[in-house]
Amino acid sequence: MSLSFSKHDITATIGEFIGTGYFLFMGVGGAVNFINHAVGSPLPGLAIPFCFGFSLFVNVFIWAPVSGGVFNPSITIALMVTKNLPLIRGVMYIVAQLLGALVGSWLIDLVQPGAPNAATTLGDDTSIAQGLFLEMFTTSVLTMAVLMLAVEKHGQFMAPFGIGMALFVSALCAGPYTGASLNPARTFGPAIVANDYGRAHWIYYIGPTLGSLLAAAYWYLLKFLQYEKAVGSGPEKPESDRNSDKHDLENP
Template sequence: MPIDQIAMGSHEEFRSPGALKAALAEFISTLIFVFAGQGSGMAYNKLTADGAASPAGLISASIAHAFGLFVAVSVGANISGGHVNPAVTFGAFVGGNITMFRGILYIVAQLLGSTAACGLLEFATGGLSTGSFALGADVSVWNALVFEIVMTFGLVYTVYATAVDPKKGELGTIAPIAIGFIVGANILAGGCFTGASMNPAVSFGPSLVSWTWTHQWVYWAGPLIGGGLAGVIYEFVFINRSHEQLASGDF
């Protein structure tokens, strides 16, 4: 892997107005996404009196997350690139499409946005639990890790193909909906096994607010490995340094 393509950036980015605005956009986009996605699960629990998971609940979660991510990516795309996910930011970093310091700003903003969304949900629902991500029955941590790696690989690969690749052309206009669709599809595939996080921020916020940390490492390791692999493979196999470096504000 060409290490020289990875950009570290400068700590001055922590004070750069452009980087701070982009981080704020990530905070707001992640808040929007988590509020809709996590809120749909809380609404299902309220309607069913904390009943057992069902196919209808899985489909509802898939639709809510697909729609919510479509909007969250769309509203942040022109400001920060609409990452809404530390795994996407990490995948962009290893591919040389964002500096380390800007990436840190993004990830902190994403974690804060998710936490704020869950805090608002708990308050707005009168104290209902946000819950936390958990493994399904008879699912080992290694099963779950593979699920999260593969699902996040698909997500970040889609981000690269539709939003990062300079040859994307008009395909870029459907990037937000393609990204939302792959998340929705992955929830249908993995929701009953791992909860289908694909996003460390999405699992961090509910766990912090409910203070439940069981198997939390799976929801960090899996997405970061999957996102990193997708970034490396797409950037260095399919793009292969055949384009001008993206401006930091483009993605």
């Protein structure tokens, strides 16, 4: 196995760095804007998932032709495990995603009025185990969206939208309890910039990674079962019935 890399790996890694930076810049910036200007209303509960979901959608759409538009170390690991991403490029992606998230979070903190503290922390009534499993299961949904829509190419041009909507609906589910990270880079950048790590900061790295590996296991199972042949195939007839059908066709 070669560990060398080419200029194409460098180009794609640059795409991941810039794309992750913009994903955090727009997601954090939009979310904090709603938090600061919709105090006392239920709007942020819907608007924050919308900001991150659509930020992911837009940036995947822009950067997918360059790098695939992953922007997530946990999903990068899933792509390496499923052999849809070479090891050396995956490692480069993870470094670029973490650095991009840090730069994007720092830039929005620098240019946006006020202090955009968008760190993902556990809710007061959320246990560590609940937070871990919420991050795991929601990330598995997001990773499956990437695997089925982008890798398997079932989403065609709608794959970025489907991936963004997977983040949106997952954030609706987990947002009030964990902040809905689903992405170690999304946690890493804002936590450092805001110096806010909350309780059990580690779950935002372990939970999403376990979720991405769960999705990889689903993907391997579906490929083993040849899922492509499942839709519309119906139950397989016994051989005697198939022979009978053949006889009827030959002797109407």
